[in-house]
Amino acid sequence: MTLTSDPVRSRTRGGLALSVLAALSVLLLALVALGWGPLLDFDRWAAEGLHGPAVDEPDVTHANRILTDWVWDPWTMRLLTVALVGWLLWRRERLLAGVIAGGTMAGVIVQQGMKAAVGRDRPRWPDPVDSAHYAAYPSGHAMSAVVTLGLVVWLLRRYGASGGWQVAAWVVAAVSVAGVGFTRVWLGVHWPSDVVGGWLMGAAVVLGSAAFYERVRSGS
Numbered sequence: 001m002t003l004t005s006d007p008v009r010s011r012t013r014g015g016l017a018l019s020v021l022a023a024l025s026v027l028l029l030a031l032v033a034l035g036w037g038p039l040l041d042f043d044r045w046a047a048e049g050l051h052g053p054a055v056d057e058p059d060v061t062h063a064n065r066i067l068t069d070w071v072w073d074p075w076t077m078r079l080l081t082v083a084l085v086g087w088l089l090w091r092r093e094r095l096l097a098g099v100i101a102g103g104t105m106a107g108v109i110v111q112q113g114m115k116a117a118v119g120r121d122r123p124r125w126p127d128p129v130d131s132a133h134y135a136a137y138p139s140g141h142a143m144s145a146v147v148t149l150g151l152v153v154w155l156l157r158r159y160g161a162s163g164g165w166q167v168a169a170w171v172v173a174a175v176s177v178a179g180v181g182f183t184r185v186w187l188g189v190h191w192p193s194d195v196v197g198g199w200l201m202g203a204a205v206v207l208g209s210a211a212f213y214e215r216v217r218s219g220s
Contacts, residue, residue, distance in 0.1 A: 006100045009074035011214055018207040032137050032193055033118055043191035047106050047123050050186050054129045061129050064183040074113040074140055077148035078104065084152065096158070100151050103209030107147035110201055111140050123188050126177060132189035138197035139190045146202025149173035 041212050052209040054061045070076065081104045088097035122136040134140075153169045161169075181195035 011211070014211055014214075017209060018204060021200055021204040021207060022205060025197065025204055028193060028197050029114070029118070029137075032120060032197065039193055043193050046192045047185060047188065051123075051125060051188050052130075054186050054188060055127055061187065064186050065130060067142060068180060068183040068187065072141060072145055072176055072183070074144035076111075077144040080152075081148055084155070094153065095213065099209050100155070100215045102212075103151055103205055104147060106209070107143060107202060107205045110205065111138060111143050111198070114138055114197075114201070115140075119155055120194070121189075123191060125188050128188055130187035130189055136190055136194045138183070138201055139184050139194040140198065141176070141184055142181045142190075142195045142198030143202040143205075144198075145177050146199055147205050149176055150206035151209065154206060158213075158217060 042140045054064075081100060085097045085101050088094075088100065114137060118136050120137040122132060149169075153166070153173050156166050156169050177199065181199065181214065184190040184195055185192055
């Protein structure tokens, strides 16, 4: 496979999408930090609506725990990143390897920085079905999945992978990103807005990484 070149128009669209994602991330962050009533009411309504079934359906809850702790766990995503970076280095694609590694590290830094800055409490239940540590916002699981799988999708496009491979990657990424977000709310360890915040920030990191690569590659 050979790398394909994007037209200037694609770079412009990418910059616009990045700006929109950044603006939405800032807006949601502000609403969470300020404790905007309608958002908090929706979070409570959705979390409480899923907690009852999570308690009543232990088999489904167990399946969600397996998915969130093993299949879509941040460490699973990081291991995938390590394998991908290793493969790129083996192919002597040092710039791409650096962008993938750097984007992943940036995602972790942003995620932990936001958790420390916002300090949002996780949902608390008299009958919890799972537990988690650190602050709630943003969801580290959701953000890690978007960053890792988003970079994989982008890399396949950069390499001009066949349409079948790209469609398969998009399907896996979409199911995984939506699935991990659902598991975090089902298990009662995140509010829905934590998940959405992770999605937005993760997507911004992916687009930012892609834009950085194009800028360096073009020498501009």
